[in-house]
Amino acid sequence: LTLKGKSLLQQAEVVLYDALAHPNLLSYCSDKCQLVLVGKRKGKHSEKQSSINEKMVTFAKKGKMVVRLKGGDPLIFGRGGEEMQYLTKHQIPFEVIPGITSAIAVPSYAGIPLTHRNLSRSVAFVTGTLKKDEAQLDIPVADTLVFLMAVTNLESIVEHILKLDRFSDDTPAALINHGTLAEEEIHQGTLATIVDIKNEMKVKTPAIFVVGDVVGLAEQFNWRSQLPLAGKRVVVLRDKEQAQSYVERFSELGAET
Numbered sequence: 001l002t003l004k005g006k007s008l009l010q011q012a013e014v015v016l017y018d019a020l021a022h023p024n025l026l027s028y029c030s031d032k033c034q035l036v037l038v039g040k041r042k043g044k045h046s047e048k049q050s051s052i053n054e055k056m057v058t059f060a061k062k063g064k065m066v067v068r069l070k071g072g073d074p075l076i077f078g079r080g081g082e083e084m085q086y087l088t089k090h091q092i093p094f095e096v097i098p099g100i101t102s103a104i105a106v107p108s109y110a111g112i113p114l115t116h117r118n119l120s121r122s123v124a125f126v127t128g129t130l131k132k133d134e135a136q137l138d139i140p141v142a143d144t145l146v147f148l149m150a151v152t153n154l155e156s157i158v159e160h161i162l163k164l165d166r167f168s169d170d171t172p173a174a175l176i177n178h179g180t181l182a183e184e185e186i187h188q189g190t191l192a193t194i195v196d197i198k199n200e201m202k203v204k205t206p207a208i209f210v211v212g213d214v215v216g217l218a219e220q221f222n223w224r225s226q227l228p229l230a231g232k233r234v235v236v237l238r239d240k241e242q243a244q245s246y247v248e249r250f251s252e253l254g255a256e257t
Helices: 003-011 023-028 049-061 080-089 102-109 154-161 194-201 213-221 240-252
Strands: 014-017 034-037 066-069 123-127 144-148 172-177 185-190 207-211
Touching (some): 003 023, 003 066, 014 023, 102 207, 172 194, 172 213, 185 194, 207 213
Parallel strands (some): 014 066, 123 144
Antiparallel strands (some): 144 207, 172 185
């Protein structure tokens, strides 16, 4: 989270937050702030996009200082563009605070450098979902591919990737489930084996799918596994004001706190 993001959460009167936004972010909100869950998860859509749009405008027209809190970056597959269009249409002024998309954060925590001088000079972010009327998935040309929301259509995605000249059955690939959290799981293989690995390990959403030679560096560069509390979740049972120093220390040691 950026410092500006933290500052605005502290000032907010209403926060409309997604399911994939970490609950720790809400700890910055004041006790008087109205927290509204508008999250959407695969197969469990608690809120339609049209309803989220209307809520933003309704609260804003009441004169409230509203924060629309998304997981990662609001403009990377977060439908932030659609929400800006709706606010513009209703003449609601807004600003966008960039965040760190999971497409970058999750591979980094898994020890995968998306670019590397000798292995990858380009990277592309791709959505793994298809619209109802879409039968074909366009794969951009890049040395490293990062797919969000790819678990459901993984077999089809792999088939499309293998049609590209720069990739083969031997190209390293990884599925990273619950990236950066305590229950993170990194499943490494190749384009020839990754679908079988997904089925065998029963990988569920949310997961990031990374393809390219840089994936082969994960075991060598997995810095997070060296932290003493990696893979642990710690609950701090203190008042919010007292807890911060504990949260920071446990987090430095690798725990999700």
